[in-house]
Amino acid sequence: MPRLESSIKGHLSPVLKSDGFFGSGRTFRRISEEHIHVVQVQGSRYGSKFAVNLGIQPRSIPDVVGNSPDATKIREELCEFRRRMSEATSDQWWEYEASNESMDAAVQAAASVYKAIGRRLFSELSGAESPLHKVTPGQFEAGQYSFSGFGSTKVRMARSLALMRQSIGDLVNANAFARIALASLGNASALRAELEELCRATES
Known part of the structure; x- marks a missing residue:
């Protein structure tokens, strides 16, 4: 049975890891001097499509539930600053069929949007001039x-x-x-x- 995680491992994970993210499955994290960045793939409850959520958690403050942020475990929904990754709208989903080829194509498309948009979004809120x-x-x-x-x-x-x-x-x-x-x-x-x-x- 094809699994979306396999497509993520093959096509999104290498892009994220080249940018300094670590993780597996559907959640990846990166530690900067002041923030933790999170990229998390969210599947639809109805199946056959996914979105990509981005999170930024300042390391100097508690996460959403009041805990000291753990860079090895934090998830996007626990970050104080969050958004959906998208090209033009606030709610973009990538649809796929139950085949390796379809899942690969959907994840490759999402990885392209990360390279074009996600990188820039994180960059705009990073560094001393954030x-x-x-x-x-x-x-x-x-x-x-x-x-x-x-x-x-x-x-x-x-x-x-x-x-x-x-x-x-x-x-x-x-x-x-x-x-x-x-x-x-x-x-x-x-x-x-x-x-x-x-x-x-x-x-x-």
Whole structure:
């Protein structure tokens, strides 16, 4: 019986590993100085197609469930900044039939999109000039920034940016991002105590 993992091993894995990713099956990870990058193939619950999800997790802050990020185990859904890899739309899927040839063709097509688009997306958010490091609270609040499609909710992104600034001792901007997160919380109470404590801890 043909398996998608075999096609991934043959056609996507070598491309990712040439870029410094490690892993097997459907999940691959790369460690940079400040971030963990994740590429994860997501199969459809109905079968016969897959998508490719990308994740960026700052190493200085907890993952989505509050754990210290483990670069050898983290999955895309645990990263604070995530997006679907696509050429033109926000939701691209590659369809295949139950044959090695069809699966190979679909994975080769996805690998081509990674080479043309995925590499660039990771690059745009990497290094000292990454907007994750450069965006100011005012720019974030006004929506005057681009994370190349990576993100989550406004609350979680502001919280993540606050924690990142706190980790480097930038308490003024950490506090400002924490207050943006708190003001955007609405009726969601799960993070309220944490954000209030973060505001107190970063007051100058």
